[in-house]
Amino acid sequence: MTYQEKKSIVSFISAILIFGTYCLYMYPRYPGSLESPETFRYWGYFVLILLVFSIVAHIMISIIFTIIYRITSKEKEPGFADELDKLVDLKANRNSFFIFIIGFLLAMGSLIIYQHSQVMFIILIISGFISDLTGSLTKFYHYRRGV
Known part of the structure; x- marks a missing residue:
């Protein structure tokens, strides 16, 4: 296994561990009410500190x-x-940004259909x-299978 493949596996596992650890840390601090100013403060704090x-x-x-x-x-x-490293990075960034943009559009769509801001x-x-x-999986896939 090459250095890049190992690095993408470590990046994938670390992303899961970081996100999971942080969510477990923040879950008990959730204020409880749906649309209070404290809830917006909580989510702002959650995102920035994350x-x-x-x-x-x-x-x-x-x-x-x-x-x-x-x-x-x-x-x-x-x-x-x-050139291979640059091409793999570009493809991984493209896929990663595509997923985030879809999520962003879904998040804005949730506001259009009158969901709570927490959603x-x-x-x-x-x-x-x-x-x-x-992004990590795309890098691993392209280093393993080729571009």
Whole structure:
């Protein structure tokens, strides 16, 4: 298995762990009422802290992965990206953005059909999570099967 395949698997698993851990941490803090100002504050806090937590955790996991990879395989990670790497990244980003845009449109559509605002936030958060997973799976697929 190549470095890129291993990295996409680690990215996929870490995205699940980060999102799951954060949701388990935030679930007990849910205010309970549907349309109170405290609920909007909760969802705003949820999204902003999730972004920061996710970015920091992904950076730390990437550094740890690189160190462990170097120790176990005795070789350096690739220092440059060739045409294949760039093409795989572009396809993964395209698929990831496509999933997020569909989620965004569904979230806005939930407001049109008079759903609670919480539904919009939940759809946005879940579509962001699924788009992250889609990007990792797309990278793994294209490194494994080719472009």
